[in-house]
Amino acid sequence: xxxxxxxxxxxxxxxxxxxxxxxxxxxxxxxxxxxxxxxxxxxxxxxxxxxxxxxxxxxxxxxxxxxxxxxxxxxxxxxxxxxxxxxxxxxxxxxxxxxxxxxxxxxxxxxxxxxxxxxxxxxxxxxxxxxxxxxxxxxxxxxxxxxxxxxxxxxxxxxxxxxxxxxxxxxxxxxxxxxxxxxxxxxxxxxxxxxxxxxxxxx
Amino acid sequence: xxxxxxxxxxxxxxxxxxxxxxxxxxxxxxxxxxxxxxxxxxxxxxxxxxxxxxxxxxxxxxxxxxxxxxxxxxxxxxxxxxxxxxxxxxxxxxxxxxxxxxxxxxxxxxxxxxxxxxxxxxxxxxxxxxxxxxxxxxxxxxxxxxxxxxxxxxxxxxxxxxxxxxxxxxxxxxxxx
Numbered sequence: 001x002x003x004x005x006x007x008x009x010x011x012x013x014x015x016x017x018x019x020x021x022x023x024x025x026x027x028x029x030x031x032x033x034x035x036x037x038x039x040x041x042x043x044x045x046x047x048x049x050x051x052x053x054x055x056x057x058x059x060x061x062x063x064x065x066x067x068x069x070x071x072x073x074x075x076x077x078x079x080x081x082x083x084x085x086x087x088x089x090x091x092x093x094x095x096x097x098x099x100x101x102x103x104x105x106x107x108x109x110x111x112x113x114x115x116x117x118x119x120x121x122x123x124x125x126x127x128x129x130x131x132x133x134x135x136x137x138x139x140x141x142x143x144x145x146x147x148x149x150x151x152x153x154x155x156x157x158x159x160x161x162x163x164x165x166x167x168x169x170x171x172x173x174x175x176x177x178x179x180x181x182x183x184x185x186x187x188x189x190x191x192x193x194x195x196x197x198x199x200x201x202x203x
Numbered sequence: 204x205x206x207x208x209x210x211x212x213x214x215x216x217x218x219x220x221x222x223x224x225x226x227x228x229x230x231x232x233x234x235x236x237x238x239x240x241x242x243x244x245x246x247x248x249x250x251x252x253x254x255x256x257x258x259x260x261x262x263x264x265x266x267x268x269x270x271x272x273x274x275x276x277x278x279x280x281x282x283x284x285x286x287x288x289x290x291x292x293x294x295x296x297x298x299x300x301x302x303x304x305x306x307x308x309x310x311x312x313x314x315x316x317x318x319x320x321x322x323x324x325x326x327x328x329x330x331x332x333x334x335x336x337x338x339x340x341x342x343x344x345x346x347x348x349x350x351x352x353x354x355x356x357x358x359x360x361x362x363x364x365x366x367x368x369x370x371x372x373x374x375x376x377x378x379x380x
Contacts, residue, residue, distance in 0.1 A: 038263045041365045070302060073318035076294025077267035078228045084295040085302040096299055104291060107264025108271050112283045114258050115275035122254065126376060133349065133375020135257035135340035137367045140353025142230060142333040147358050149326045161323040168327030172234045173334040176242075179224050179235040186324055187226070194320035 024058060026098040029087050032056060033102030044079045044103070052086065059086075080104060160193045210278045211285045213244065218270055218289040225294070227325020229267035233332035236273065246277050253339040261368055267291065346380045 024032065036047035045068070053064050071081035080103060087099030121127055153161045164186060171182045217239050225232040233256070240246045247255065255276070259269035267290055274286025341347045353367045374380055 037265065040265070041261075041263050041363075041368075044265050067302075069315065069318055070305065071298055072227070073315075073321060074294060074298050074301060075225050076222045076228075076298070077225070077265055077291060079265045080267060080291045080295055081298035085298050088299055089302075093299075096295075100291070100295060103265065104268075104287065107262065107268055108283070108287055111259070111262050111264065111268040111271040112275055112280060114262055115255075115272045115283060118254065118258060118272070119276060122251070128250075128254070129378060129380065130372045130376040131254045131257045132340060132346070133371040133373070133380050134261055134368050135253045135336060135371075136346045136349040136375070136380065137353040137371025138257055138260040139333050139337045139340055140350040140355075141260070141357045141364050141367065142329060142336070143350070143354040144357035145230070146326055146330045146333060147354070149322070149329075153323065153326075158323075165323040165327040165330070168324050169330045169334075172328060173331030176234070176238065178238065179221070179232070179328075183224055183226060183324070187321070190324055191317060191320040194316060198316070 022056070022058070023090055024056070024095075026091055026094055029091065029095055029098040030102035033083050033087075033099045034106045035102075037103045037107050048079060048082065058090070160197065161190075164190050164193070211281060214274055214277055214282055214286045215289040217244070218274075218286050219293050222290045222292075222294045223297075225290075226321050227328060229265065229269065229290075230332055231325045231328035233269070234328065234335050236269065237335050240273050244277075246273060249339045251276070253336055256336050257340075257368075261372075343380060345374075349374060349380070 032051055036051045037044055040047045049064060052058050053061050059067070067085055068078070068082055071078045071085060074081055080100065083099040083103040084096040086096075088096030091098065118127075150162075150165070152158075153165070168182060168186055171177045171186075172179065221232055221235050221239065224235070237252055241249055241252050255269060255272045259266060259272055262268065268287065270286040270290040271283045274282040274284070276282075278285070337347075337350060341350055349371055353371065356362055356367060357364055
C-alpha cells in the first residue's frame with residue numbers, strides 16, 4: 001500500500017529517515033485508525049503496531065510498547081484506550097476523539113448492519129448452522145490466545161500466578177460468580193503476591 | 204423479557220459499569236456480558252449469545268464490538284450506539300487522564316507491577332470466556348474437534364485466524380457439525 005500524503009499542509013519531506021517524527025493531523029489520525037481497524041479481523045493490535053511503528057513511524061517500538069502496556073493495565077478495551085491516548089498525545093482531546101472515531105466508527109457501522117441482518121435472518125437454518133461452525137472455530141482461537149499467554153507463567157514456574165489464574169477460571173467460568181465480586185478479591189490478592197514475590201527475589 | 208422501563212438506560216448502566224471491571228480487554232469481559240445479557244436481563248438466549256460472539260469475531264474491528272451487536276438486539280440502532288459508547292467511553296476517558304498524569308510524573312514502574320499482577324487474572328477470565336461460549340457452541344464431538352484443531356493451528360502456526368473462522372463456517376454450512 002503506498003503511503004498516503006498528509007491531508008494537512010505539512011512541509012516535512014517524508015523520505016528523510018531519522019528526522020523528528022511527523023505530527024499527524026486530525027483527518028490523518030482518523031483515517032489511519034479506521035484503516036487498521038478495518039484490516040483487523042480478530043484483533044487490531046498487530047495492525048496498530050504495523051501502522052504506527054513501521055508504516056507511519058509516529059512512535060518507536062519502545063514508545064509503542066510503553067503506551068500499550070499502560071492501556072493494557074487499565075480496564076476496558078485496550079486498543080480503544082490506545083487510540084485515545086495516542087491521538088491525544090499529538091493533537092490533544094480532538095486528536096484522541098479523531099483516533100477513537102476512526103477505530104470504532106466504521107467497524108461499528110458494519111457490526112450494526114450485521115446485527116440488523118442477524119435480527120432479520122438469524123432464524124434461517126443454514127445461517128444458524130454456519131454461525132455455529134464459526135463460533136466453534138472462534139472459541140478455539142480464544143483458547144489459543146489463552147495458551148500463548150500462559151506459556152511465560154509455565155516457563156517461569158509461577159505457581160501463585162497459575163493458582164490465581166485457576167481460581168478466577170473456576171469462580172467465573174464454573175461457579176459463575178459476578179465479575180465485580182471476584183475481582184474485588186482477586187486484584188488485591190494478586191498485587192500483594194506479586195509485590196511480595198519481587199521483594200523476595202531482590203532480597 | 205424482563206420489565207425494563209428504559210432499555211437504553213439499562214444498556215448504558217450495564218456496559219458502562221462493566222467496562223471499568225474489564226481487566227485485560229473485551230474478551231475477558233465475555234463471562235460478565237453473558238451473565239448480564241442471558242441470565243440477568245434475558246436480552247439473548249444462550250444460542251443467540253454464541254451467534255453474536257461468532258459474528259463479532261468474523262467482523263473487522265476491535266473485539267469489543269460484540270456489545271454493538273448485543274445493544275442492537277435490545278434497542279436497535281440507538282441501542283447499538285449506546286452500548287458501544289458506554290463500553291468504550293468511561294475507560295477511554297480514564298486512560299486519557301492516567302496517561303497525562305504519567306507523562307508528567309514519569310514514574311512508570313507501578314503500572315508495570317500492577318500489569319504483571321493482572322496478567323493471571325485476565326488469562327483466567329479469557330479461559331472462562333472460552334468455556335462459557337464452548338458450552339453452547341460445542342454440542343457435538345465434531346464441534347469439539349473443530350475447536351481443538353482451530354486452537355492448535357492458531358497456537359502453533361502463523362495462519363491468518365480468519366481462514367479458521369471461514370473453515371468453521373463452511374463446515375457448519377455443509378451440515379457437518
